[in-house]
Amino acid sequence: MSERVTSYPHVFMLMDLTVSIGQLKLKNPVMTASGTFGYGEEYSEFIDLNRLGAIVVKGISLKPMEGNPPPRVCETPCGMLNSIGLQNVGLKRFLKEKLPYLRKFDTPVIVNILANTIHGYVRLSKALDESGVDGIELNVSCPNVKKGGISFGTDKKTLSKLITKVRQSVKRAVLLTKLSPNVSNIQEFSKIAEDSGSDAVSLINTIPGMAVDIETRRPRLANITGGLSGPAIKPVAVRMVWESYNAVKIPIIGMGGIMNAEDAIEFLLAGATAVAIGTANFVSPKATVTIIEGIEDYLNRKGIKDVREIIGGLNAAQSYHNLNN
Amino acid sequence: MSERVTSYPHVFMLMDLTVSIGQLKLKNPVMTASGTFGYGEEYSEFIDLNRLGAIVVKGISLKPMEGNPPPRVCETPCGMLNSIGLQNVGLKRFLKEKLPYLRKFDTPVIVNILANTIHGYVRLSKALDESGVDGIELNVSCPNVKKGGISFGTDKKTLSKLITKVRQSVKRAVLLTKLSPNVSNIQEFSKIAEDSGSDAVSLINTIPGMAVDIETRRPRLANITGGLSGPAIKPVAVRMVWESYNAVKIPIIGMGGIMNAEDAIEFLLAGATAVAIGTANFVSPKATVTIIEGIEDYLNRKGIKDVREIIGGLNAAQSYHNLNN
Amino acid sequence: MSRYFTAEIINNLPLNSKNGLLTIKLLEQVPNPEPGQFYMLAVSNSHDPLLKRPFSFFRKTPEGIQFLYEVKGRGTLMMKGFRGGKIINVLGPLGKGYPLLEDKRTPLLIAGGIGIASIFPLIEAFSNKAYVFYGARDKAGLLMLDELKGSSDNLHICTDDGSMGKQGTVVDLLNDFLTHHSSLITRYSLYACGRKSMLEAVSRIALEKGIKGYVSAEENMACGVGACLGCAIKVKSKKLKVKSQKVKNLNSELRTHNSGLVYKMVCKEGPVFPIEEIVW
Amino acid sequence: MSRYFTAEIINNLPLNSKNGLLTIKLLEQVPNPEPGQFYMLAVSNSHDPLLKRPFSFFRKTPEGIQFLYEVKGRGTLMMKGFRGGKIINVLGPLGKGYPLLEDKRTPLLIAGGIGIASIFPLIEAFSNKAYVFYGARDKAGLLMLDELKGSSDNLHICTDDGSMGKQGTVVDLLNDFLTHHSSLITRYSLYACGRKSMLEAVSRIALEKGIKGYVSAEENMACGVGACLGCAIKVKSKKLKVKSQKVKNLNSELRTHNSGLVYKMVCKEGPVFPIEEIVW
């Protein structure tokens, strides 16, 4: 089989890239990561939004949030820190100003939500579910805002209560739980999400981090700490996806430092049913589409007709055995 | 003051780089990170071991350990994964073959130890303390070996019991606890180390990670998962050092992706009393000495006579205020 | 015409130890830039450094687009190493440029240090209609002087060390000028780019004397297109107060706790803002 | 004479789409390399890629030291981009090279693909005393043929696709040769470098026929000096059995659970190992 990476559109016709998250069918496994793709509109100039597996929008709260003072972002080795502080337009304006635009495209819309109380999460999910969005992603892990999700994401009891309650109020949309990577055992938390009725888990959110400007002696972010994203965290994300894959049956949305198709395929092999592209959008606004095409090329090159064949296709046992002797 | 970075030996005479960890005085705050500097001998050809603040050797167990099958290391974005599997010569051969060599240098020797039982840790510490090593570092966090330290490092009760017991058996040497970064709240664990009688905490060990070769579909490490180190993890390490600094009074040994003096100074400003150099030794075998000289240059340039002036010297409050309006 | 495109380095002329003039040839059809707009340039094709760097549109030449840059850290250091023939990814033109007021006002253009990069195209646009105030650390820091003299007869120069032009800052120059032309004050408009402290001082003067004007702000950036909300800057917004009743599309503006103050995104709603808007 | 030094790229000659010949000039006094030893070369001065890459000593010329390389991934791709004048950090010479047996044995030198890089200096050392078996994918994959013919009259070539030399692998060549010279078999010694599968096949032959020999092994490396214990390879060790009574310094050798088997470090105790030691 040729090693050249080339695309044959007619071959793609025969190729099945679709994956399912709960009852939601995606035309391909590549979606956007919340907070890195605005409300979709910002990137519509660079790519055809119809090509995406799904669009996950910036985290929405009941009331608009102002966000943190600047500087909000800084660069780190192979990554970046952000402390946006969950700035967002709030539920009302999202439904009025942002959702109608996204509805013009033949692409599922998943809304990332956050609140400080279970009640808040429930109200948000209810309203969004009734507004007809395709999916709701519970951000229980955003490390940026002190009163933010972190507690939900690291306390098992609260998390299970939260998901159970939200589940009851969500009728149509699929329910995703975006877990905090800031835990000792991700398998326990994935299991809680599954047992509490979540249709899928999203892994991973940013890892809390910090950087210091040694000339000014100040933190590089006004919020002092922020969330680390980008290639730097990829190995941690792949590991957590693989651990979760071995713990739960529900689909896993893998993310964390995916910059190209090779990275995305790593996640699929480790057990992710779909992947989300975050920081890569900042490096190239065309990243999502480039990655979709790269996955097609890989499947082509390997003579694989259905992307689902590689999900969880890690050759771990064999590798273990072969290398042991 | 000149912005040029230049060294004036005679000025260094007047400069105080010494720091203390418990009753142990270091001639400068730069030590080696366990497992990245062998038993010292490997690097004596490249640098004068007398210049180091301290030498921390590869983790020692009671019996020799064979370690994991290859591949044991692979590269990741701005970092590397390792699953050495704690291969080491064991206590007996360490005392007989390795320690005598290190004793030839006017540099404190700190021995990183690991065991599967509290009793094992106690026996190791007792023997090493009596052999006259300057410090003992409890590795309760190495993520590589399934039966390894991870449990001690993430379970509060066991950790406190472990440190308390070891403390009782260690008379001369300073006791360092190397915490696992794989926890939700590092402050709690630092506090436990302090309350249980540890003289200092070391932060951070590698973060569990994984990488996949998409051509062979195999994990890049035979052990499947390994520990992530290098610049990629620096922001996480700096954050944990800063959080611990705000929780405990005992000294913190900061490490994680320190490649140059600027990185080391970031850790000192965030609250580390000393720093340890790990992966950087692989990039340059002279890294430790280059970093010591770089710290001197920085202090020179800033007109600071005592390195202790910058420890914890982060201008956080001010930064917060200034940037809020 | 996409604003994300590849470009070829035509040349990279060192001007002094810290500054250079980069000329890139656009390999695709792209929209024309306006004075005050900027581009995000990829400084490496490895993941370190990861993010593109923002640089103001300096000048358009037959060969392509030019950027005037100063070495600050790792990324710009790599930029200094760019050789002809290298292909890089570029995003732009981005943001809102300087509004060229069509009224009778006389523009006062104020550039501190590398701020000249963004002011330069304004000088060409206004030609001799404008007064130009340009300052730098020292003589070596004054860039593109011949071109500047070529495009303006009203060029006022200063350096911190007095090694060329008047000794002092552009703020001093501006104050002197205004005191000598106090009668015409309402007939002026201000355009400034430079260090934060300078912009703040200029803004204070403008507000005191009631001179209409604009400044180009800087913030760390990631996406450059308003998606990451990373480049926030705090501004007053009367506009918002009015609209906040019946909600209209306010881009990323948000009602805030201390109402009337909002964060705007430098990359999309800036980098140029009306002086009266910015909260220092 | 430190083994960590800076070197200047003298030139970087492309041999085909995947291979190149890199010549570096040592800017410091460093120890001389032996056949089979290797160097760790920094491929970038950013943190990505982070680690140095190991390359076998290929040849010493008046200008400096040469490496023959093949583009495998990102690091070697960057290496392909090296231009003359560039300064890089280098660590070496590292490891134990091929023992040049002083006895009457006739060396059989076996190189698969880029393995020729490490075998080449042996060819020069043994000159016409040795038989050389060299194979590659195809004609284009056969490197430095003129130099090889220059240094050896007993050069046996093969390619997988038969585009040059015999069609087949070096293992086939070796088998043919041995069957035609079976009488002298104990008079030979083997030296092999190439893909793992090839080394394994050669080793099996050597063990079957009782031919003494050495292979150069590969493992991912980090430090290159035996400090990280990252480049472990499993070997039998009689030596150990004996010594394990009264403990002597065995470098990083360790008694293992299934006694007699130990991990050795390719970077320090290798890359060259006696055929009978390696556990495949």
Ligand SMILES: Cc1cc2nc3c(=O)[nH]c(=O)nc-3n(C[C@H](O)[C@H](O)[C@H](O)COP(=O)(O)OP(=O)(O)OC[C@H]3O[C@@H](n4cnc5c(N)ncnc54)[C@H](O)[C@@H]3O)c2cc1C
């Ligand atoms: C709209 C805009 C227009 C600009 N135009 C020019 C120009 O024409 N010429 C010029 O020389 N410079 C310009 N700058 C500044 C330039 O972008 C920074 O100096 C450059 O990004 C520093 O990159 P670095 O890697 O060298 O520095 P780093 O090593 O990244 O950091 C060094 C310093 O640069 C600052 N910095 C880093 N990234 C950014 C960023 N994305 N935006 C702003 N500051 C940053 C850091 O805060 C730090 O203080 C402009 C900035 C903005 C926001």
Ligand SMILES: Cc1cc2nc3c(=O)[nH]c(=O)nc-3n(C[C@H](O)[C@H](O)[C@H](O)COP(=O)(O)OP(=O)(O)OC[C@H]3O[C@@H](n4cnc5c(N)ncnc54)[C@H](O)[C@@H]3O)c2cc1C
């Ligand atoms: C002792 C020794 C001598 C060698 N001599 C030569 C030589 O003379 N010419 C030559 O072309 N190649 C040689 N190699 C192989 C060469 O080191 C690798 O091909 C190179 O490191 C790949 O780097 P990369 O960044 O291009 O590939 P990567 O993108 O890093 O990975 C591509 C492949 O290369 C392998 N690889 C990556 N790093 C290493 C490493 N440090 N050691 C071994 N394999 C690695 C990976 O496992 C992966 O399969 C030698 C290897 C060793 C161990």
Ligand SMILES: Cc1cc2nc3c(=O)[nH]c(=O)nc-3n(C[C@H](O)[C@H](O)[C@H](O)COP(=O)(O)O)c2cc1C
């Ligand atoms: C600027 C920025 C803003 C983000 N905002 C959110 C958010 O609002 N909600 C959320 O769940 N995750 C948020 N994230 C996390 C990303 O969705 C993603 O989980 C993380 O960045 C890892 O993926 P990446 O490395 O590909 O960026 C944000 C990340 C970045 C960089």
Ligand SMILES: Cc1cc2nc3c(=O)[nH]c(=O)nc-3n(C[C@H](O)[C@H](O)[C@H](O)COP(=O)(O)O)c2cc1C
């Ligand atoms: C190859 C390797 C081996 C290590 N072995 C040990 C060990 O035996 N005990 C331990 O506590 N930490 C060990 N570590 C962790 C380091 O001491 C250090 O905590 C970590 O690498 C982060 O620092 P760095 O990014 O500077 O390497 C090891 C790290 C590496 C890369």
Ligand code: FES
């Ligand atoms: S840089 Fe992303 S919003 Fe401005």
Ligand code: FES
């Ligand atoms: S590469 Fe570190 S021990 Fe061999």
